[in-house]
Amino acid sequence: MMYQAFLLTIPLLMAFQTSSTSPLDSVKKIGPTSTPKVGKVDEIRNRAQFIGRSCKEVRDVYGQSENGLYSLTTATGVVYQTFCDMTTAGGGWTLVASVHEDNIYGEVHSWTSQQGNNTNWSKGEGNWANRKTFGTVEVATDDDFKNPGYYAIIAEDMSVWHVPNNTPVSHWKLAAIMRYHTERRFLHLYGGNLYYLFHRYPVEYNVGKHLSDNGPSIPIVYDLGDKESTKMFYGPNTRGETEGGFISFRATNHERATTAICSGVKPKGGNVEHYCIGGGGFFPQGNPLQCGDFTSFAWNGYGTNVGWSASKQMLESAVLLFYR
Amino acid sequence: MMYQAFLLTIPLLMAFQTSSTSPLDSVKKIGPTSTPKVGKVDEIRNRAQFIGRSCKEVRDVYGQSENGLYSLTTATGVVYQTFCDMTTAGGGWTLVASVHEDNIYGEVHSWTSQQGNNTNWSKGEGNWANRKTFGTVEVATDDDFKNPGYYAIIAEDMSVWHVPNNTPVSHWKLAAIMRYHTERRFLHLYGGNLYYLFHRYPVEYNVGKHLSDNGPSIPIVYDLGDKESTKMFYGPNTRGETEGGFISFRATNHERATTAICSGVKPKGGNVEHYCIGGGGFFPQGNPLQCGDFTSFAWNGYGTNVGWSASKQMLESAVLLFYR
Amino acid sequence: MMYQAFLLTIPLLMAFQTSSTSPLDSVKKIGPTSTPKVGKVDEIRNRAQFIGRSCKEVRDVYGQSENGLYSLTTATGVVYQTFCDMTTAGGGWTLVASVHEDNIYGEVHSWTSQQGNNTNWSKGEGNWANRKTFGTVEVATDDDFKNPGYYAIIAEDMSVWHVPNNTPVSHWKLAAIMRYHTERRFLHLYGGNLYYLFHRYPVEYNVGKHLSDNGPSIPIVYDLGDKESTKMFYGPNTRGETEGGFISFRATNHERATTAICSGVKPKGGNVEHYCIGGGGFFPQGNPLQCGDFTSFAWNGYGTNVGWSASKQMLESAVLLFYR
Numbered sequence: 001m002m003y004q005a006f007l008l009t010i011p012l013l014m015a016f017q018t019s020s021t022s023p024l025d026s027v028k029k030i031g032p033t034s035t036p037k038v039g040k041v042d043e044i045r046n047r048a049q050f051i052g053r054s055c056k057e058v059r060d061v062y063g064q065s066e067n068g069l070y071s072l073t074t075a076t077g078v079v080y081q082t083f084c085d086m087t088t089a090g091g092g093w094t095l096v097a098s099v100h101e102d103n104i105y106g107e108v109h110s111w112t113s114q115q116g117n118n119t120n121w122s123k124g125e126g127n128w129a130n131r132k133t134f135g136t137v138e139v140a141t142d143d144d145f146k147n148p149g150y151y152a153i154i155a156e157d158m159s160v161w162h163v164p165n166n167t168p169v170s171h172w173k174l175a176a177i178m179r180y181h182t183e184r185r186f187l188h189l190y191g192g193n194l195y196y197l198f199h200r201y202p203v204e205y206n207v208g209k210h211l212s213d214n215g216p217s218i219p220i221v222y223d224l225g226d227k228e229s230t231k232m233f234y235g236p237n238t239r240g241e242t243e244g245g246f247i248s249f250r251a252t253n254h255e256r257a258t259t260a261i262c263s264g265v266k267p268k269g270g271n272v273e274h275y276c277i278g279g280g281g282f283f284p285q286g287n288p289l290q291c292g293d294f295t296s297f298a299w300n301g302y303g304t305n306v307g308w309s310a311s312k313q314m315l316e317s318a319v320l321l322f323y324r
Numbered sequence: 325m326m327y328q329a330f331l332l333t334i335p336l337l338m339a340f341q342t343s344s345t346s347p348l349d350s351v352k353k354i355g356p357t358s359t360p361k362v363g364k365v366d367e368i369r370n371r372a373q374f375i376g377r378s379c380k381e382v383r384d385v386y387g388q389s390e391n392g393l394y395s396l397t398t399a400t401g402v403v404y405q406t407f408c409d410m411t412t413a414g415g416g417w418t419l420v421a422s423v424h425e426d427n428i429y430g431e432v433h434s435w436t437s438q439q440g441n442n443t444n445w446s447k448g449e450g451n452w453a454n455r456k457t458f459g460t461v462e463v464a465t466d467d468d469f470k471n472p473g474y475y476a477i478i479a480e481d482m483s484v485w486h487v488p489n490n491t492p493v494s495h496w497k498l499a500a501i502m503r504y505h506t507e508r509r510f511l512h513l514y515g516g517n518l519y520y521l522f523h524r525y526p527v528e529y530n531v532g533k534h535l536s537d538n539g540p541s542i543p544i545v546y547d548l549g550d551k552e553s554t555k556m557f558y559g560p561n562t563r564g565e566t567e568g569g570f571i572s573f574r575a576t577n578h579e580r581a582t583t584a585i586c587s588g589v590k591p592k593g594g595n596v597e598h599y600c601i602g603g604g605g606f607f608p609q610g611n612p613l614q615c616g617d618f619t620s621f622a623w624n625g626y627g628t629n630v631g632w633s634a635s636k637q638m639l640e641s642a643v644l645l646f647y648r
Numbered sequence: 649m650m651y652q653a654f655l656l657t658i659p660l661l662m663a664f665q666t667s668s669t670s671p672l673d674s675v676k677k678i679g680p681t682s683t684p685k686v687g688k689v690d691e692i693r694n695r696a697q698f699i700g701r702s703c704k705e706v707r708d709v710y711g712q713s714e715n716g717l718y719s720l721t722t723a724t725g726v727v728y729q730t731f732c733d734m735t736t737a738g739g740g741w742t743l744v745a746s747v748h749e750d751n752i753y754g755e756v757h758s759w760t761s762q763q764g765n766n767t768n769w770s771k772g773e774g775n776w777a778n779r780k781t782f783g784t785v786e787v788a789t790d791d792d793f794k795n796p797g798y799y800a801i802i803a804e805d806m807s808v809w810h811v812p813n814n815t816p817v818s819h820w821k822l823a824a825i826m827r828y829h830t831e832r833r834f835l836h837l838y839g840g841n842l843y844y845l846f847h848r849y850p851v852e853y854n855v856g857k858h859l860s861d862n863g864p865s866i867p868i869v870y871d872l873g874d875k876e877s878t879k880m881f882y883g884p885n886t887r888g889e890t891e892g893g894f895i896s897f898r899a900t901n902h903e904r905a906t907t908a909i910c911s912g913v914k915p916k917g918g919n920v921e922h923y924c925i926g927g928g929g930f931f932p933q934g935n936p937l938q939c940g941d942f943t944s945f946a947w948n949g950y951g952t953n954v955g956w957s958a959s960k961q962m963l964e965s966a967v968l969l970f971y972r
Binding site: 398399400401402403444445454455456457472 | 729
């Protein structure tokens with residue numbers, strides 16, 4: 001065994017020293033100007049052994065405190081890799097999903113509907129309340145992402161990062177435009193994660209009236225930004241009907257269409273499609289201008305931040321969802 | 325190495341003890357009321373070493389006798405996880421695929437066509453006879469599933485479980501409404517698995533007449549249920565043209581459309597779309613009422629079990645396919 | 649630990665000896681007549697330890713010289729399996745993608761557009777310049793394939809294999825109809841890989857004129873075939889406007905539609921859709937006859953090699969892309 005241990009140590013040491021330079025700076029349009037740095041070799045090799053059910057477990061059981069990718073397993077034994085935030089408010093946050101808008105004027109969206117706006121498809125993809133998985137963690141800011149942790153991890157709180165599209169993993173935290181987390185252990189009341197929460201509050205057309213039938217709004221603690229900066233990310237018209245400092249779930253609009261998550265705000269009206277993301281399969285108004293993953297964030301033009309339109313920063317940042 | 329061995333043992337022990345309680349009972353509509361139980365820690369850790377080419381090999385070579393997830397590899401070296409049934413009729417059964425109906429009135433189905441009913445698309449997706457893979461084992465009852473074992477394992481017999489949708493892996497066997505297996509080593513005659521069988525008997529529109537051009541029907545041994553219970557799962561009108569106690573392949577209907585598998589029965593007529601699953605890309609009659617993954621199981625209403633309609637139990641259970 | 653080491657060695661030895669015979673010869677229509685052979689057991693077991701950032705690293709650091717599947721990791725730590733060509737021109741070539749034509753008359757293609765020919769979708773899927781991944785290495789000749797190496801590996805040269813569809817991995821090199829590589833280290837000039845190259849030369853409708861706005865053409869060294877055999881694979885009409893012995897990138901046609909890669913040739917005219925593969929989301933002419941993954945290789949009939957139509961050999965071979 002000594003020979004194998006040797007084999008495993010030295011080569012990796014050499015391996016990760018070989019890729020020092022980077023040509024990324026030659027690519028302006030896709031942001032960051034350097035490749036992700038690799039941590040110490042010993043740590044990388046050891047991480048393969050830290051198999052926990054969540055990043056919280058990896059932190060508690062193995063004492064890991066560095067942000068990055070770790071291997072997790074479900075109770076059944078399905079092994080997958082995801083990103084752990086080990087530094088925010090004590091760490092132990094597991095990335096379970098990301099919502100990314102690649103074409104707000106298109107009709108194909110993982111977090112709403114892949115079959116376009118359709119009255120006979122009231123639940124759309126149903127991905128908020130099913131166990132399908134998609135995407136890969138390393139490109140969670142480039143594309144929609146959902147891993148087994150979304151349904152398999154039983155958690156208490158959530159953390160949310162808004163990270164500019166196409167940012168490398170190593171830059172996520174620094175590049176984020178907004179970061180916050182909850183501290184009320186609210187998930188205990190709704191089944192322990194979003195999979196169960198959205199079974200109680202289905203993201204489906206015509207399940208209720210706006211405001212009276214919305215899901216919970218939970219107070220948040222900002223790690224980057226505040227109530228005011230949050231409201232500025234959304235269109236001017238939305239500021240009168242939102243209150244900053246919350247994360248809200250299953251918000252219904254005037255036309256009885258539903259959205260999944262209002263990030264950073266609590267709805268006080270029925271135009272939720274302009275500041276809440278995800279949704280069911282049917283939005284009666286202005287088809288298909290309301291059925292993006294970012295619902296109707298571009299109602300008054302793309303990234304104009306005029307009228308009901310969100311800012312370009314918000315529109316071009318992926319929403320990363322963490323559990324703890 | 326002792327230090328690493330220690331590291332690997334103790335933490336896992338602690339890790340899997342941390343998730344004792346479960347909030348699942350608070351979610352009525354999705355069935356089971358407890359999370360899958362994790363086996364002994366030693367076993368979990370050791371399983372990572374049981375890399376065989378099939379569950380039969382894992383049983384024969386490593387003496388494993390517990391149902392659950394194991395790691396398998398293809399001859400080329402592709403490693404994947406799947407479920408092994410180590411208890412039925414001697415065990416060693418590898419789960420290679422599941423057929424799940426998520427929207428029988430829709431037009432998008434992995435086991436028939438993703439492009440709707442289409443005369444120019446006579447083979448549909450062709451997934452019965454290609455090497456594409458999709459889905460994940462843990463949610464094989466929630467969504468269509470196909471792993472490399474489907475084409476890579478050379479087997480002799482098949483086992484089939486009908487398991488209610490959204491059942492956790494640990495409950496599959498108990499929750500099943502029908503389970504059976506073959507004992508004639510019939511796969512030897514058709515290439516060793518379904519990938520090769522369906523190359524000889526293409527699931528394609530207009531490849532033959534009903535009955536005369538059907539594929540083989542193989543006698544089955546019931547592990548749960550019997551000939552009578554099988555026929556009761558399908559519509560009353562089908563009972564006159566089916567014989568229980570068989571699994572049948574590539575059955576053609578009156579309109580020259582083909583279906584892939586008739587589970588539990590042998591066709592004696594040409595209305596196979598009402599009791600056989602999967603299919604090619606074109607069904608001439610009643611478009612799109614015949615092109616679900618469960619072909620036309622809801623012809624006389626959803627789950628009514630009236631006329632040609634199958635029972636709700638059958639319609640809402642995934643069909644799990646095993647090799648040995 | 650000795651017990652575990654023993655457990656790991658012997659069983660595998662037994663395991664891989666159990667699958668000796670093969671029924672594949674009974675399946676004529678899908679080519680090869682034997683299953684892939686498995687290398688020596690020691691090697692298979694050891695490969696799990698060869699975790700490098702590229703096949704070049706696996707060759708340089710671990711001294712591996714056998715073709716086959718290896719485990720690679722990105723800088724972030726995402727682990728994936730792919731094929732390494734360790735023998736051509738010194739070896740160290742990493743398979744990062746394959747382009748496969750499954751239905752040239754269809755409208756759904758990973759390397760062009762999944763939404764059909766569409767003026768409002770000028771970039772199509774954008775997969776040439778994003779970090780999405782799809783397919784699996786073992787079936788890279790059966791279906792489109794793209795792994796993290798496509799964007800994560802910083803390389804100097806490319807190698808390309810044209811391999812008949814549905815060929816098993818172990819037969820790829822022997823079955824190939826054309827193989828070549830570059831030696832000029834050209835990727836240094838374009839960001840280190842295709843992901844960056846195609847950010848500089850977007851594969852998008854209406855980004856430039858034919859010839860004047862094409863991307864680079866790089867001289868190649870043939871490992872199988874030559875300039876003449878290359879030209880024979882494409883339609884007679886193309887031979888007057890192509891020069892063999894090159895690999896070319898981002899070629900624009902007369903109608904301002906763009907293609908991604910011209911394999912083996914340099915365009916000297918504007919009918920590039922007949923000998924270059926991949927493309928943006930809109931081809932103004934003869935919709936949808938030009939929007940396959942193999943663009944318009946069947947313009948004058950399927951595999952006729954008449955007029956602008958490529959040979960059946962070329963049309964039914966996947967294009968495997970390697971980096972070093």
